[in-house]
Amino acid sequence: MKLNEIGEIGLIQRITNRLNSVNQRTVLGIGDDAAVVEVSGNKLLVITTDMLVEGSHFIWEKISARDLGYKSLAVNLSDVAAMGGKPLHAVVALGLPSSLQVEDIDAFYDGMEELASRYGVDIIGGDITASPSSLVVSLTVVGEVDPAHLVTQAGAAEGDLVAVTGELGSSAAGLAILLNELPRVSSPARELALTRHLRPQPRVEAGQELAATGRVHAMKDISDGLAKELNTIATASKKMILIKAETIPVSPAAAAVAIELGQDPLPMALTGGEDYELVLTFSRGEWELIRTICQKLDVPVHVIGEVMTGEGVFLEKSGVRARLTPGGYSHF
Template sequence: MLISEIGEVQLIKGLTRDIFPDPEVVVTGIGDDAAAVKTAEDKLQLFTKDVLVEGIHFLRETISPWQLGRKSLAVNISDIAAMGGAPRHLLIAVALPSNTEVEWIEEFYRGMKDLCRICSINLIGGDTVRSPQGITISITLIGEVERERMLVRSGAREGDLVAVTGFLGASAAGLELLLQGLPSQNEWEKEVLKAHQEPPLRIKESRILSASGVVTSMIDLSDGLYKDLGEICSASGVGARIFASSLPISDATGRVCRHLTLDPVSLAVSGGEDYELLFTFSEENLARMKDLSGELEGKIIVIGKIVSKEEGLKIVDFQGEETKLTRKGFDHF
C-alpha cells in the first residue's frame, strides 16, 4: 500500500503505536500541540539535530528501512554521548513522496522505536509531510547530563593521552563494499557491512567516562579521526601525535582492505561514521583508565598523545617515522 492511500492521520496513528513515554517525565507527548517534559534542576539539557536527505546521506538501495530508522537515531545518540550525557526525548520529522510504501515507513519507525526502547528514549513528537521527491528525515534528540559531568572538546592539554572506544575504519570498509556493489558473502564482509549500517552505541562508555572525572575532552567519531581529532586540537589549542601501530583496525577490516586493495590506515584515519568516542586524559590517570577499560571489556584504546599546537597533527608510521597526519593517513611523497 502507498502512503497516499491512507492519509496522514491514519499513517501517524499506525507509526506511533506502541510507544511508551515515561509517564514520570513526559507530561504530554504525541497528541497535543506540543510535548511537555519535566527537567531536573541539577542537570543540563543537551540538544542535537541531524537531517538526512535521500541521495546525499543515504541510498534506499544500500540500507534497509529498519536499519535506517535505527541509524538515524543512533548518530544523534552518538552526539549526546560525546557530551557525556544520556539521551532522553526524541522528535522526528519525515518528508515522504506520496508513492512511498507504507511498509517502508513502518519498518523505518520500527528500527527507531526498537532503539528507543533499548535506550529509554521517549518519542514525544514530530511531523509527517509530503515531499515532491525523495525522503528527508530530521531528528531532534534531547539529552541530559549532570552539570559537573559534561565533557566538551576544549579541555585537552599537552601531555594528555588520546584514546578511542573501539575499532576504526570498519564502517568505511562496509561503505566501500556497498558502493562497489559487492555482495557480502563471508563473516568479515558481513561484519564491516554491519559496522556501517548498524553503528555502535556508546552510551554506557560515555556515562562511565563522564563519571570518571579524569576525561579532559571528548568528541564522537562521525567524520573520521583526522577531522574529529582536528576539532579537539583546534578547540583546545593543541596538536596531537597518533601512532599508526596503535590504531585499532579489526581483522575483518584488514581482510576487506586487502581484498579491495585499500589502505586500512587511511580508512581508520579519514573513513568516518565509526561512531566511537574519541577522548583525552592525563597520563597520570592511565592506571585509572585501565581499570575502567576492564569494566568496558577493553574498549579503551590509547592511540596517541596531545602535543603542543606548534607541533601540529602528526602520525608515527610503522617504521617509527613521524610525518604530518593527512586525510590519507600518511603521505611520504
C-alpha cells in the same frame, strides 16, 4: 500500502500506536503542537540534531527501512554520549516521497524504537511532511548531563593521552561492500562491516561512565573520521596532537576490504567515518581508570597518541611524522 492511501492523520496514529512511553518524565508526547518533558533543577540539557538525506547519506536500495531508523537515532545518541550525557527524548521530522510504502515507515519507527527503548529514550514528537524526491530524516535528541560531568571537545591538555574505543574503519568497509559487492571478502568480515555500517552501536554507557569520572578532558564521537575529529579537538583545545599509526585499532573488516581493494587499510580507519566510536583525552595517570571502565562495559579501548604544545595533528608511521589533515595524510 502507499502513503496517500493512509493520509497524514492515519500515519501519525499508526506511529503513535507503535511507540511506547518508557520515560517517566514525559508529560506530553506525540499528537499535540509540541512535546513536553519535565526537567530536574540540577542538570544541564543536551540537544543534538542530525539530518540524513537519501542520495547523500544513504541509498534507499542499500539499507532496510528498519536499519535506517536504527541508524538515524544511533548517530544522534552518539552525539549525546560524546558530551557525557544521558539521552532522554527524541523528536523526528520526516520528509517523505509519496511513493513510499507505509510498511517502510512502520519499519523505520520499529528500528528507532528498538534502540530508543534500550536506552530509555522516548520519541516524543515530530513532523511528517511530503518531499518531492528524496527521503529526508531529521532527528533531534535531548538529554541531560550533570554540570560536573560535561565533556566538550575543547579541554585537551598538554601531556594527555589520546584513546579511542572500539575499532575503526568497519563502517567505511561496510559502505565499500554495499557499493562494490566485493565477493571475495570473507563472510565474518563482511557481516562485521555491514553490521557496523548499517547498525552502528553508539557508546552511550561508555560516554556517560567515562564522563562521570570527571577525568576526561576532551571527548568526541567519531562521525566524520578520526582525522577530522582529532583536528577539531586540537583546534578547539589549542594544542597539538600526535598519534602513532601502529597503535590505531584498525578493524579486521577494514583490513579485509582493503586487501580486496588493493589498498592500505589505515586511511579507511583514519578518514572513513561513521564508526560512532569515542575519542577522548585524559591525564596519563588516569589510563588505568579509563581502561577499567571500558573493560567492565566490554568496550575495547586503545591509547593511540598524546596531546602536546603546539597546533595541528600529526601521524607518526615507521618513525616519520606527517601532518594529518581532516581529510587524511598526504604521503610518507
